[in-house]
Amino acid sequence: MASDTKKRRMRSQIYGSELIKSYAQMRENEELTDFVVSTEGQSFKVHKTLLAASSDYFRAMLQGVMRETKEERVDLKGLTAASLCQTLDFLYSGEMDLDFDNLIEVLNAASHLQVNAALELCSDFMTTLLNFSNAEELLHVADTYSLDRVVKCYEAKVLKHFEEFSNTEMFTRLTGTQLARFVADNQLRVRSEMVLFDIIARWYSGKKEDGVDGIITYVRFGLLSEQQLTQLHNHWLVRKSATAALCIQRALQFHRDSARGHPKLSEQTQLRCTQNSLVMVHQDSLRPLEITAYDGKEGRFYQLLTDLSSCRDTRICSFDNMMYMCRVVDCGGGTLMNSLLRFDLRHLRLQELTPCSRLRLDPAVVCCGKKLFVFGGVDDNYSILDSVEGYDIEANRWTNFAPGLPQATHSLAAVEHNGCIYLCGGVSATDRQPTTSMYKFDPEARTYTQQSPMQCPRRLHEMSVLQDCIYVLGGIGSHTFNQNTQIPIEAFCISSNQWSILTGTLAGRSVGHYMSYEGEIVSLGREHNGATEEDIWLYSLQSDTWRSFIKAPRRMTLASAACTKLDVNFFDEKIAQRIISDKR
Template identity: 25%
Template sequence: VSRGQAGKPPGGPVPSCPPSGTKLFTSTVHCTAVLEGFERLRQDGLLCDVSLLPGDGEESFPVHRAMMASSSDYFKAMFTGGMKEQDLTQIKLHGVSGMGLRQIIDFVYTAKLSLSMESLHETLEAASFLQVLPVLDFCTEFLISETTLENCVEVGRIANTYHLAAVDRFVDGFILRNFGALSQTAGFLRLPAERLERALASDSLKRCTELQLFRATCRWLRHSGSRMRQAARLMSRIRFPLMSPQELLHEVQTKTFPRFSPGCHNLAFWRASNYQMLPPMQPVLQSERTRIRSDATHLLALGGVLRQQLLVSKELRLYDERTRLWRCLAPMEAPRYQHGIAVVGNFLFVVGGQSNYDTKGKTAVDTVFRYDPRYNRWAQVAPLNEKRTFFHLSALNGRLYAVGGRNAAGELATVECYDPSSNEWTYVARMAEPHYGHAGTVYGNLMYISGGITHDTFQKELLCYDPESDRWTQRAPMSTVRGLHCMCTVRDRLYVIGGNHFRGASDYADVLSCEFYSPAADNWTSAAPMLRGQSDVGVAVFQ
């Protein structure tokens, strides 16, 4: 047999190939094959170069240093960092049990992990000690999937012990979503004080009244005499002002609370009673203890006119972003159209307007109503000094400002300010000229008014009111005259949207253009126009 010349195959010269680009090939099965190969070597005891011994026994686990070092920062440091274990053939791991070590080794060689609540503790202990992060991730996923009303307190304890932040957050959320049911279980009495306090302080704690939270806290405190020192801290998280006067008197004042927390009882009860006895002042008495428990912002629409029937509505509707549907709340006490709306202290104020469809403003009213979202109730507060409709209402620094408008006597230049603490309207600096059909917004500590109608003439001016100096100043005018338009603040821009103006002697034309004002530069910039005309509508900046 001829062997041929070295480097050349028998039978002739090497065929030449034209040059081409380089191609990369990747195997999708090689990694699995390598793992399976190492697992067979381990099972057969081949090429193993170190044996690991758990701290609680003498069982020996032969393994490959390279495999363990590639999967664990602990072993990588041990085998490559010059430690004495680098040259040992047997290593005792005092912080790891036999079951935990077996779980870790099985995962390193198979990428699979079998978990149960019985094996979880030792697996977590071993994974934390040996710094095998994928196993910690699997344990996190397992705990979250297995959390129930019966074991959530224990799951929280495990999360705290092994610093599993994701599990800890999940347990907090689980407790908030299920607090009412959990408070009736025996496990609730084992809830750590810190986690209970976090729940009681949260705005996301829903479907529980403050009275239910108070009763649950009392039950937790009664479970052990040593817990009484926690009473003041926990009771400070109960929002007593949100209870009814009857609940305060019969449940809080005369029963168990004084015995639990004599130091804070009188102060808490006095604050809650004071809040309940001063309904008009509640918007300015708002604090963490008076704020309704909610982590969501809602869009409301109220009043207006049904164009086809020319009927004025008294409906109050809430937009549910989750279902994308509108649902009805308690209706206003009277229909309203061309009214002003604003929020102070999470109370909704509806001011002025008219109850009948009347484009001349001759049926303007002076009544003011306040909506309380906690109880879905309306209350009447002090009326305006003047009836007004087609005006602007702003909330600024905890007060309401009603600007201009019109009534049966004609156009208005007057401006009124409502102070909830005194339940009174007082006049402040009036505008130089009357305006109605104008729009407004707040930026910083200033109120801006744009456009509108003065002496039957549409305007494009921009006015600025400073409540500190009680003065009006003119700013750069809009590029287009408009009235019955919208205005809102988005970050550092003031937008004007839509509206209409006169096209002829008595013919109205929609204004499709939109523009925004920069207070810092005192100038206007055009924005994208509307697709169709919109006048006499509302606008809100939502999320």
């Protein structure tokens, strides 16, 4: 046997439950019982040590010099025999029989004896019963016994089913402060802000007290369309509330700012009830633009937008929960043009912005701070570029960013981390072969710092950041590595400036096909031997293995897709009705 002097602290998974079983058996056989608890003429033999370990009330009693300690018995007046028996049985089993009829008795005993675990179990039971018809009664009980978890469960239920709650008697009795707190919450689930506005108007109609301004200010008017905002101008509540009128004017200004460039965001333009989701752009020269999103909780795909325009090359990134698409559009007759589009989830709107000044095929595109950077690429004369352009997102303006790349490169990859941009690989103008180079670019200082090179030269690959590592995935390598079918994943440790070789993927064009997702990395399409063009796979950092994650709807090919992440509200009525049905 190999010697190993390192100590390991091991934990038994069954020790606690077996200990309780032994205590229960000893109680049943009256072995070593050393204390008696009684009420209403009924007595129960128990063990002091278990009482003290489970109840703050008994611990204080048994450690003191009270008469009960000396007599080794106590009569608990005020508790019913049934509730005391239930509580003691719980101490010896961790289980309790509860129903609506005995709940108050058991809560009274558990609260009096300060058995916190029993109170938690009662809270669990109450949350299973909780609905809008019995909420008032259960909330009164929860308030009496300070069961905060029941109150939080009720509030979460209101937020999740707010439209249903708005039709109850409890809703009409809400104070302005209480309603404002719900309306302000980001987790409030409503089909639209117009529905929410109508609910507030219904609550306020007929009320004598003022205070609607403090509620209206939390409505996300910026999520309403210009047509909806115009309709609200004549609403009786808007005519009565100067705050509502001002909020509508600000929302209309948001739309005007959006048309000119990047709008100023505020709480009134923030999406509710979002989850960080994969958003994919499907486009090539033979198919129109399509934007889809994946709901990880429900396992559904949604078609957010379709557009008849097509393009030859697309790079995407995101800022302020908006997606930016740098494209090269084929205008026919061999004429290529730059295009910059912004997709806004708030209104499922696609907007044309100012394109970069120089035509670029296969550049690296990345957002850093409030700028979008485009590095290198190939122009329409197939000259490899070293120039860099920066797009000021708020000003909708491009500028040349000097100095350019250390060497002219196309088909390189870029990723942002802690305010700096890391660039690697690509085809250099020197020998027109894939490189292993890695640079760290500081946009503030405008300096490039050379990092340790990759092990494997590659082009048309992707980079992803997780924790302190940058992962380089996919792409096409050089023939010297015999990578006509497989190309390894490489991990760059930022703190140590060192690379590690990991498992392989299929070699090929991988731009936009990899993205960090919930602590792992997803891949789109046929990036693995076992995957098809409809597959999305997951890479585990811990095990260095891939596994099948989900299959896209059959008509949705991922071969030409690129992905990013955006916060999506799948309960918004504009999105909820766009589920892609998969008829296999």
